[in-house]
Amino acid sequence: MVINKKGRLYNIAGMKIKICSSEFAMFRNLDLFVCEDHSEIMLEMVVKANSKISEPVGFLLINKDVKWVAISEGIYSHSLYFCDEETKTILCRADVNYEWGLAEITYLKNCPQAEGMVAGFLLEIIFRNRIIFNQGVVIHASAVSYKGLGIIFTAPTQTGKSTQAKLWAKHLGAQVLNDDRPVLRLENRRTRVYGTPWSGEKRLFLNKAVELNAIILLEQAKENRLKGLTLSTSCAQILPRCFLPYYDLEIMDKCLKTLGEMLLGVPVYLLECKPDREAVDLVFRAILNRQKYL
Known part of the structure:
Protein backbone atom coordinates (compact mmCIF):
# COMPACT_ATOMS: atom_id res chain seq x y z
CA MET A 1 0.00 0.00 0.00
CA GLN A 135 -6.36 -6.30 24.79
CA GLY A 136 -9.55 -4.36 24.24
CA VAL A 137 -13.18 -4.91 23.34
CA VAL A 138 -16.05 -2.65 22.33
CA ILE A 139 -19.21 -3.21 24.35
CA HIS A 140 -22.80 -2.06 23.81
CA ALA A 141 -23.22 -0.02 26.99
CA SER A 142 -23.43 3.42 28.55
CA ALA A 143 -20.29 4.37 30.46
CA VAL A 144 -19.98 7.02 33.16
CA SER A 145 -17.13 8.49 35.18
CA TYR A 146 -17.66 9.78 38.72
CA LYS A 147 -14.72 11.08 40.78
CA GLY A 148 -12.33 8.60 39.19
CA LEU A 149 -14.77 5.70 39.33
CA GLY A 150 -15.82 4.03 36.09
CA ILE A 151 -19.19 2.28 35.73
CA ILE A 152 -20.86 0.80 32.67
CA PHE A 153 -24.54 -0.02 32.30
CA THR A 154 -25.32 -2.74 29.78
CA ALA A 155 -28.47 -4.54 28.66
CA PRO A 156 -30.47 -5.23 25.51
CA THR A 157 -31.64 -2.18 23.55
CA GLN A 158 -34.40 -0.08 25.14
CA THR A 159 -33.80 -1.46 28.65
CA GLY A 160 -32.57 1.80 30.14
CA LYS A 161 -28.78 2.08 29.78
CA SER A 162 -28.87 5.72 28.74
CA THR A 163 -31.49 6.48 31.39
CA GLN A 164 -29.27 5.22 34.20
CA ALA A 165 -26.29 7.15 32.83
CA LYS A 166 -28.43 10.31 32.72
CA LEU A 167 -29.53 9.73 36.33
CA TRP A 168 -25.90 9.55 37.44
CA ALA A 169 -25.19 12.78 35.58
CA LYS A 170 -28.26 14.50 37.04
CA HIS A 171 -27.98 13.44 40.68
CA LEU A 172 -24.21 13.01 41.13
CA GLY A 173 -22.72 15.15 38.40
CA ALA A 174 -21.12 12.15 36.68
CA GLN A 175 -19.71 12.48 33.16
CA VAL A 176 -20.96 10.26 30.35
CA LEU A 177 -17.87 8.80 28.64
CA ASN A 178 -19.88 7.16 25.88
CA ASP A 179 -23.59 6.55 25.64
CA ASP A 180 -23.55 3.48 23.41
CA ARG A 181 -20.21 1.89 22.47
CA PRO A 182 -17.33 2.46 24.91
CA VAL A 183 -14.12 0.43 24.94
CA LEU A 184 -12.91 -1.79 27.78
CA ARG A 185 -9.16 -2.25 27.74
CA LEU A 186 -6.88 -4.36 29.92
CA GLU A 187 -3.81 -2.41 31.05
CA ASN A 188 -1.35 -3.79 33.60
CA ARG A 189 -3.97 -6.36 34.67
CA ARG A 190 -6.53 -3.66 35.42
CA THR A 191 -9.47 -2.70 33.23
CA ARG A 192 -10.03 0.83 31.98
CA VAL A 193 -13.10 2.16 30.21
CA TYR A 194 -12.65 4.65 27.37
CA GLY A 195 -14.91 7.00 25.51
CA THR A 196 -14.98 6.57 21.73
CA PRO A 197 -16.37 8.77 18.93
CA TRP A 198 -19.06 6.21 18.09
CA SER A 199 -21.99 6.67 20.45
CA GLY A 200 -25.23 6.27 18.54
CA GLU A 201 -27.62 8.98 17.44
CA LYS A 202 -27.06 11.22 20.47
CA ARG A 203 -23.31 11.54 19.77
CA LEU A 204 -22.63 11.73 23.50
CA PHE A 205 -18.98 10.95 24.23
CA LEU A 206 -15.72 12.22 25.75
CA ASN A 207 -12.07 11.57 25.01
CA LYS A 208 -11.40 10.32 28.52
CA ALA A 209 -10.65 7.09 30.39
CA VAL A 210 -11.00 5.84 33.97
CA GLU A 211 -10.50 2.57 35.76
CA LEU A 212 -13.58 0.34 35.53
CA ASN A 213 -15.03 -0.31 38.99
CA ALA A 214 -18.31 -2.05 38.16
CA ILE A 215 -20.35 -3.55 35.35
CA ILE A 216 -24.08 -3.16 35.88
CA LEU A 217 -26.50 -5.43 34.03
CA LEU A 218 -29.95 -3.89 33.87
CA GLU A 219 -33.48 -5.23 34.08
CA GLN A 220 -36.58 -3.08 34.33
CA ALA A 221 -38.58 -3.73 37.49
CA LYS A 222 -41.18 -2.20 39.81
CA GLU A 223 -38.75 -2.19 42.75
CA ASN A 224 -35.03 -1.47 42.93
CA ARG A 225 -32.78 -4.42 43.81
CA LEU A 226 -29.06 -5.01 43.33
CA LYS A 227 -27.20 -8.30 43.57
CA GLY A 228 -23.71 -9.50 42.71
CA LEU A 229 -23.30 -12.12 40.01
CA THR A 230 -20.98 -15.11 39.79
CA LEU A 231 -18.25 -15.22 37.15
CA SER A 232 -20.07 -17.80 35.03
CA THR A 233 -23.34 -15.86 35.11
CA SER A 234 -21.50 -12.63 34.37
CA CYS A 235 -19.81 -14.11 31.31
CA ALA A 236 -23.08 -15.50 29.94
CA GLN A 237 -24.79 -12.12 30.33
CA ILE A 238 -21.98 -9.88 29.09
CA LEU A 239 -20.76 -11.75 26.00
CA PRO A 240 -23.93 -10.97 23.98
CA ARG A 241 -23.35 -7.27 24.68
CA CYS A 242 -19.83 -7.29 23.19
CA PHE A 243 -18.79 -6.90 19.56
CA LEU A 244 -17.08 -10.26 19.07
CA PRO A 245 -15.05 -11.63 16.11
CA TYR A 246 -17.25 -14.60 15.23
CA TYR A 247 -15.59 -14.82 11.81
CA ASP A 248 -12.27 -16.17 13.18
CA LEU A 249 -11.73 -18.71 15.99
CA GLU A 250 -8.17 -17.61 16.73
CA ILE A 251 -9.12 -13.94 17.11
CA MET A 252 -12.19 -14.96 19.12
CA ASP A 253 -10.00 -16.92 21.52
CA LYS A 254 -7.79 -13.86 22.00
CA CYS A 255 -10.86 -11.71 22.72
CA LEU A 256 -12.39 -14.18 25.17
CA LYS A 257 -9.13 -14.47 27.12
CA THR A 258 -9.03 -10.69 27.50
CA LEU A 259 -12.66 -10.56 28.62
CA GLY A 260 -12.10 -13.40 31.06
CA GLU A 261 -9.20 -11.59 32.70
CA MET A 262 -11.25 -8.40 32.90
CA LEU A 263 -14.15 -10.14 34.63
CA LEU A 264 -11.83 -11.68 37.22
CA GLY A 265 -11.01 -8.19 38.45
CA VAL A 266 -14.23 -6.22 37.97
CA PRO A 267 -17.44 -6.94 39.95
CA VAL A 268 -20.62 -7.48 37.97
CA TYR A 269 -24.06 -6.70 39.39
CA LEU A 270 -27.63 -7.20 38.28
CA LEU A 271 -29.67 -4.05 38.88
CA GLU A 272 -33.41 -4.58 38.75
CA CYS A 273 -34.55 -1.02 38.68
CA LYS A 274 -36.85 1.88 38.18
CA PRO A 275 -35.60 5.10 36.57
CA ASP A 276 -35.10 6.98 39.84
CA ARG A 277 -32.55 8.26 42.37
CA GLU A 278 -32.81 5.15 44.54
CA ALA A 279 -31.33 3.04 41.72
CA VAL A 280 -28.36 5.40 41.57
CA ASP A 281 -27.83 5.20 45.33
CA LEU A 282 -27.94 1.39 45.36
CA VAL A 283 -25.09 1.13 42.86
CA PHE A 284 -23.14 3.96 44.44
CA ARG A 285 -23.21 2.35 47.91
CA ALA A 286 -22.18 -1.04 46.52
CA ILE A 287 -19.15 0.45 44.75
CA LEU A 288 -18.10 2.51 47.78
CA ASN A 289 -18.43 -0.48 50.12
CA ARG A 290 -16.24 -2.57 47.84
CA GLN A 291 -13.62 0.20 47.55
CA LYS A 292 -13.20 0.21 51.35
CA TYR A 293 -11.86 -3.35 51.28
CA LEU A 294 -9.48 -3.00 48.31
Whole structure:
Protein backbone atom coordinates (compact mmCIF):
# COMPACT_ATOMS: atom_id res chain seq x y z
CA MET A 1 0.00 0.00 0.00
CA VAL A 2 1.57 3.28 -1.10
CA ILE A 3 0.84 6.22 1.19
CA ASN A 4 1.06 9.50 -0.69
CA LYS A 5 -1.68 11.53 0.97
CA LYS A 6 -1.73 13.90 3.90
CA GLY A 7 -1.78 12.07 7.22
CA ARG A 8 -3.53 12.88 10.48
CA LEU A 9 -3.11 11.15 13.84
CA TYR A 10 -5.80 10.17 16.32
CA ASN A 11 -5.65 8.48 19.71
CA ILE A 12 -8.80 6.49 20.44
CA ALA A 13 -8.87 4.32 23.57
CA GLY A 14 -5.10 4.57 23.85
CA MET A 15 -4.64 3.27 20.31
CA LYS A 16 -2.80 5.51 17.84
CA ILE A 17 -4.43 5.68 14.42
CA LYS A 18 -2.93 7.28 11.31
CA ILE A 19 -5.34 8.21 8.54
CA CYS A 20 -3.96 9.31 5.17
CA SER A 21 -6.47 11.13 3.00
CA SER A 22 -6.87 14.19 0.79
CA GLU A 23 -10.20 14.98 2.50
CA PHE A 24 -10.77 15.12 6.28
CA ALA A 25 -14.20 16.75 6.50
CA MET A 26 -15.76 13.29 6.79
CA PHE A 27 -13.72 12.67 9.96
CA ARG A 28 -15.07 15.63 11.96
CA ASN A 29 -16.53 13.25 14.56
CA LEU A 30 -12.93 12.31 15.43
CA ASP A 31 -11.77 15.87 16.18
CA LEU A 32 -11.70 15.35 19.97
CA PHE A 33 -9.24 12.50 19.44
CA VAL A 34 -6.62 14.27 17.30
CA CYS A 35 -3.07 13.81 18.63
CA GLU A 36 0.48 14.73 17.60
CA ASP A 37 2.41 11.73 18.93
CA HIS A 38 3.80 9.68 16.03
CA SER A 39 5.11 6.83 18.21
CA GLU A 40 3.59 3.35 18.26
CA ILE A 41 0.97 3.75 15.54
CA MET A 42 -1.30 0.70 15.85
CA LEU A 43 -3.64 1.27 12.90
CA GLU A 44 -2.72 2.84 9.57
CA MET A 45 -5.30 3.64 6.92
CA VAL A 46 -5.38 5.12 3.44
CA VAL A 47 -8.71 6.66 2.39
CA LYS A 48 -9.34 7.58 -1.24
CA ALA A 49 -12.22 8.45 -3.59
CA ASN A 50 -12.89 6.71 -6.89
CA SER A 51 -15.51 6.98 -9.62
CA LYS A 52 -16.08 3.22 -9.52
CA ILE A 53 -15.40 0.54 -6.92
CA SER A 54 -14.86 -3.07 -7.93
CA GLU A 55 -16.40 -6.02 -6.10
CA PRO A 56 -13.83 -8.04 -4.14
CA VAL A 57 -13.16 -11.65 -5.09
CA GLY A 58 -13.17 -14.21 -2.29
CA PHE A 59 -15.34 -16.26 0.05
CA LEU A 60 -18.49 -14.45 1.19
CA LEU A 61 -18.63 -14.57 5.01
CA ILE A 62 -21.52 -12.16 5.63
CA ASN A 63 -24.23 -11.14 3.19
CA LYS A 64 -26.25 -8.45 4.97
CA ASP A 65 -26.23 -4.64 4.78
CA VAL A 66 -22.47 -4.88 4.80
CA LYS A 67 -20.91 -7.61 2.66
CA TRP A 68 -17.88 -9.30 4.16
CA VAL A 69 -15.46 -11.28 1.98
CA ALA A 70 -12.44 -13.35 3.02
CA ILE A 71 -9.53 -12.78 0.62
CA SER A 72 -6.87 -15.46 0.08
CA GLU A 73 -4.28 -13.51 -1.96
CA GLY A 74 -2.27 -10.33 -1.44
CA ILE A 75 -1.58 -8.36 1.75
CA TYR A 76 -5.24 -8.11 2.74
CA SER A 77 -7.31 -10.82 4.44
CA HIS A 78 -10.77 -9.25 4.54
CA SER A 79 -12.82 -6.94 2.38
CA LEU A 80 -15.99 -5.19 3.55
CA TYR A 81 -18.26 -3.23 1.26
CA PHE A 82 -21.64 -1.52 1.26
CA CYS A 83 -24.01 -1.24 -1.72
CA ASP A 84 -26.81 1.14 -2.64
CA GLU A 85 -30.08 -0.72 -1.98
CA GLU A 86 -31.65 0.18 -5.32
CA THR A 87 -28.79 0.39 -7.83
CA LYS A 88 -26.53 -2.18 -6.08
CA THR A 89 -23.62 0.16 -6.79
CA ILE A 90 -20.78 -0.29 -4.31
CA LEU A 91 -20.62 2.91 -2.25
CA CYS A 92 -17.56 2.14 -0.15
CA ARG A 93 -15.12 -0.69 0.42
CA ALA A 94 -12.48 -1.44 3.05
CA ASP A 95 -9.63 -3.92 2.61
CA VAL A 96 -7.75 -4.93 5.76
CA ASN A 97 -4.95 -7.27 6.78
CA TYR A 98 -5.38 -10.17 9.20
CA GLU A 99 -4.61 -8.20 12.37
CA TRP A 100 -6.64 -5.18 11.22
CA GLY A 101 -3.63 -2.88 11.58
CA LEU A 102 -3.40 -1.94 7.89
CA ALA A 103 -6.41 -0.81 5.89
CA GLU A 104 -7.36 0.80 2.60
CA ILE A 105 -10.79 2.40 2.22
CA THR A 106 -12.23 3.44 -1.13
CA TYR A 107 -15.43 5.45 -1.34
CA LEU A 108 -17.51 6.61 -4.30
CA LYS A 109 -16.50 10.05 -5.52
CA ASN A 110 -19.03 12.89 -5.11
CA CYS A 111 -21.31 10.72 -2.97
CA PRO A 112 -22.14 12.21 0.48
CA GLN A 113 -23.75 8.94 1.58
CA ALA A 114 -20.51 7.07 0.90
CA GLU A 115 -18.43 9.70 2.72
CA GLY A 116 -20.66 9.38 5.78
CA MET A 117 -20.10 5.63 5.87
CA VAL A 118 -16.31 5.90 5.95
CA ALA A 119 -15.83 7.37 9.45
CA GLY A 120 -19.20 6.41 10.90
CA PHE A 121 -19.32 2.81 9.69
CA LEU A 122 -16.22 1.26 8.10
CA LEU A 123 -13.67 2.90 10.39
CA GLU A 124 -15.64 1.78 13.44
CA ILE A 125 -15.71 -1.84 12.25
CA ILE A 126 -11.96 -1.74 11.62
CA PHE A 127 -11.37 -0.17 15.04
CA ARG A 128 -13.52 -2.77 16.85
CA ASN A 129 -11.45 -5.58 15.40
CA ARG A 130 -8.05 -3.92 15.76
CA ILE A 131 -8.58 -3.13 19.46
CA ILE A 132 -8.90 -6.88 20.13
CA PHE A 133 -5.19 -7.25 19.28
CA ASN A 134 -4.48 -4.61 21.93
CA GLN A 135 -6.36 -6.30 24.79
CA GLY A 136 -9.55 -4.36 24.24
CA VAL A 137 -13.18 -4.91 23.34
CA VAL A 138 -16.05 -2.65 22.33
CA ILE A 139 -19.21 -3.21 24.35
CA HIS A 140 -22.80 -2.06 23.81
CA ALA A 141 -23.22 -0.02 26.99
CA SER A 142 -23.43 3.42 28.55
CA ALA A 143 -20.29 4.37 30.46
CA VAL A 144 -19.98 7.02 33.16
CA SER A 145 -17.13 8.49 35.18
CA TYR A 146 -17.66 9.78 38.72
CA LYS A 147 -14.72 11.08 40.78
CA GLY A 148 -12.33 8.60 39.19
CA LEU A 149 -14.77 5.70 39.33
CA GLY A 150 -15.82 4.03 36.09
CA ILE A 151 -19.19 2.28 35.73
CA ILE A 152 -20.86 0.80 32.67
CA PHE A 153 -24.54 -0.02 32.30
CA THR A 154 -25.32 -2.74 29.78
CA ALA A 155 -28.47 -4.54 28.66
CA PRO A 156 -30.47 -5.23 25.51
CA THR A 157 -31.64 -2.18 23.55
CA GLN A 158 -34.40 -0.08 25.14
CA THR A 159 -33.80 -1.46 28.65
CA GLY A 160 -32.57 1.80 30.14
CA LYS A 161 -28.78 2.08 29.78
CA SER A 162 -28.87 5.72 28.74
CA THR A 163 -31.49 6.48 31.39
CA GLN A 164 -29.27 5.22 34.20
CA ALA A 165 -26.29 7.15 32.83
CA LYS A 166 -28.43 10.31 32.72
CA LEU A 167 -29.53 9.73 36.33
CA TRP A 168 -25.90 9.55 37.44
CA ALA A 169 -25.19 12.78 35.58
CA LYS A 170 -28.26 14.50 37.04
CA HIS A 171 -27.98 13.44 40.68
CA LEU A 172 -24.21 13.01 41.13
CA GLY A 173 -22.72 15.15 38.40
CA ALA A 174 -21.12 12.15 36.68
CA GLN A 175 -19.71 12.48 33.16
CA VAL A 176 -20.96 10.26 30.35
CA LEU A 177 -17.87 8.80 28.64
CA ASN A 178 -19.88 7.16 25.88
CA ASP A 179 -23.59 6.55 25.64
CA ASP A 180 -23.55 3.48 23.41
CA ARG A 181 -20.21 1.89 22.47
CA PRO A 182 -17.33 2.46 24.91
CA VAL A 183 -14.12 0.43 24.94
CA LEU A 184 -12.91 -1.79 27.78
CA ARG A 185 -9.16 -2.25 27.74
CA LEU A 186 -6.88 -4.36 29.92
CA GLU A 187 -3.81 -2.41 31.05
CA ASN A 188 -1.35 -3.79 33.60
CA ARG A 189 -3.97 -6.36 34.67
CA ARG A 190 -6.53 -3.66 35.42
CA THR A 191 -9.47 -2.70 33.23
CA ARG A 192 -10.03 0.83 31.98
CA VAL A 193 -13.10 2.16 30.21
CA TYR A 194 -12.65 4.65 27.37
CA GLY A 195 -14.91 7.00 25.51
CA THR A 196 -14.98 6.57 21.73
CA PRO A 197 -16.37 8.77 18.93
CA TRP A 198 -19.06 6.21 18.09
CA SER A 199 -21.99 6.67 20.45
CA GLY A 200 -25.23 6.27 18.54
CA GLU A 201 -27.62 8.98 17.44
CA LYS A 202 -27.06 11.22 20.47
CA ARG A 203 -23.31 11.54 19.77
CA LEU A 204 -22.63 11.73 23.50
CA PHE A 205 -18.98 10.95 24.23
CA LEU A 206 -15.72 12.22 25.75
CA ASN A 207 -12.07 11.57 25.01
CA LYS A 208 -11.40 10.32 28.52
CA ALA A 209 -10.65 7.09 30.39
CA VAL A 210 -11.00 5.84 33.97
CA GLU A 211 -10.50 2.57 35.76
CA LEU A 212 -13.58 0.34 35.53
CA ASN A 213 -15.03 -0.31 38.99
CA ALA A 214 -18.31 -2.05 38.16
CA ILE A 215 -20.35 -3.55 35.35
CA ILE A 216 -24.08 -3.16 35.88
CA LEU A 217 -26.50 -5.43 34.03
CA LEU A 218 -29.95 -3.89 33.87
CA GLU A 219 -33.48 -5.23 34.08
CA GLN A 220 -36.58 -3.08 34.33
CA ALA A 221 -38.58 -3.73 37.49
CA LYS A 222 -41.18 -2.20 39.81
CA GLU A 223 -38.75 -2.19 42.75
CA ASN A 224 -35.03 -1.47 42.93
CA ARG A 225 -32.78 -4.42 43.81
CA LEU A 226 -29.06 -5.01 43.33
CA LYS A 227 -27.20 -8.30 43.57
CA GLY A 228 -23.71 -9.50 42.71
CA LEU A 229 -23.30 -12.12 40.01
CA THR A 230 -20.98 -15.11 39.79
CA LEU A 231 -18.25 -15.22 37.15
CA SER A 232 -20.07 -17.80 35.03
CA THR A 233 -23.34 -15.86 35.11
CA SER A 234 -21.50 -12.63 34.37
CA CYS A 235 -19.81 -14.11 31.31
CA ALA A 236 -23.08 -15.50 29.94
CA GLN A 237 -24.79 -12.12 30.33
CA ILE A 238 -21.98 -9.88 29.09
CA LEU A 239 -20.76 -11.75 26.00
CA PRO A 240 -23.93 -10.97 23.98
CA ARG A 241 -23.35 -7.27 24.68
CA CYS A 242 -19.83 -7.29 23.19
CA PHE A 243 -18.79 -6.90 19.56
CA LEU A 244 -17.08 -10.26 19.07
CA PRO A 245 -15.05 -11.63 16.11
CA TYR A 246 -17.25 -14.60 15.23
CA TYR A 247 -15.59 -14.82 11.81
CA ASP A 248 -12.27 -16.17 13.18
CA LEU A 249 -11.73 -18.71 15.99
CA GLU A 250 -8.17 -17.61 16.73
CA ILE A 251 -9.12 -13.94 17.11
CA MET A 252 -12.19 -14.96 19.12
CA ASP A 253 -10.00 -16.92 21.52
CA LYS A 254 -7.79 -13.86 22.00
CA CYS A 255 -10.86 -11.71 22.72
CA LEU A 256 -12.39 -14.18 25.17
CA LYS A 257 -9.13 -14.47 27.12
CA THR A 258 -9.03 -10.69 27.50
CA LEU A 259 -12.66 -10.56 28.62
CA GLY A 260 -12.10 -13.40 31.06
CA GLU A 261 -9.20 -11.59 32.70
CA MET A 262 -11.25 -8.40 32.90
CA LEU A 263 -14.15 -10.14 34.63
CA LEU A 264 -11.83 -11.68 37.22
CA GLY A 265 -11.01 -8.19 38.45
CA VAL A 266 -14.23 -6.22 37.97
CA PRO A 267 -17.44 -6.94 39.95
CA VAL A 268 -20.62 -7.48 37.97
CA TYR A 269 -24.06 -6.70 39.39
CA LEU A 270 -27.63 -7.20 38.28
CA LEU A 271 -29.67 -4.05 38.88
CA GLU A 272 -33.41 -4.58 38.75
CA CYS A 273 -34.55 -1.02 38.68
CA LYS A 274 -36.85 1.88 38.18
CA PRO A 275 -35.60 5.10 36.57
CA ASP A 276 -35.10 6.98 39.84
CA ARG A 277 -32.55 8.26 42.37
CA GLU A 278 -32.81 5.15 44.54
CA ALA A 279 -31.33 3.04 41.72
CA VAL A 280 -28.36 5.40 41.57
CA ASP A 281 -27.83 5.20 45.33
CA LEU A 282 -27.94 1.39 45.36
CA VAL A 283 -25.09 1.13 42.86
CA PHE A 284 -23.14 3.96 44.44
CA ARG A 285 -23.21 2.35 47.91
CA ALA A 286 -22.18 -1.04 46.52
CA ILE A 287 -19.15 0.45 44.75
CA LEU A 288 -18.10 2.51 47.78
CA ASN A 289 -18.43 -0.48 50.12
CA ARG A 290 -16.24 -2.57 47.84
CA GLN A 291 -13.62 0.20 47.55
CA LYS A 292 -13.20 0.21 51.35
CA TYR A 293 -11.86 -3.35 51.28
CA LEU A 294 -9.48 -3.00 48.31
